[in-house]
Amino acid sequence: AVTERALAHLATRAGAGERVPHVVRLPTLxxxxxxxxxxxxxxxxxxxTLGxxxxxxxxxxxxxxHRRVLVVNGHGGN
Structure with missing residues (x-):
């Protein structure tokens, strides 16, 4: 689970999160x-409960x- 969270975090970081200053990236659950x-x-x-x-x-x-949100799932079980 730690690996999946790290990969999801890195994927969002590599995306717009680093290039666009007004993007808010929340910590992974x-x-x-x-x-x-x-x-x-x-x-x-x-x-x-998760929902x-x-x-x-x-x-x-x-x-x-905030009007536009992208949810990233880093684990196939969810």
């Missing part, structure tokens, strides 16, 4: 929806004037 990983210490959010977290983040961005 350290949790996702991966109930198929059933080994010790594998943390997962329910699909509902609510994303809704809250997007609502907050919209409330502060």
């Amino acid at each position: 350290p949790y996702g929806h991966s109930p198929h990983h059933l080994f010790a210490a594998a943390l997962t959010l329910s699909a509902r 609510l977290v994303l809704d809250e983040i997007l609502d907050s961005l919209a409330a502060t004037g």
Whole structure:
């Protein structure tokens, strides 16, 4: 999961995030929806909870004037 987060972060950094000063890049979420990983210490959010977290983040961005958002998923399980 750490590798996937790092790759997603680097992909956004290599894109417009470094060339366009008004682009806001948020930190990656350290949790996702991966109930198929059933080994010790594998943390997962329910699909509902992950959806609510994303809704809250997007609502907050919209409330502060952001109108265009790109969500990058760095892990196939989500």
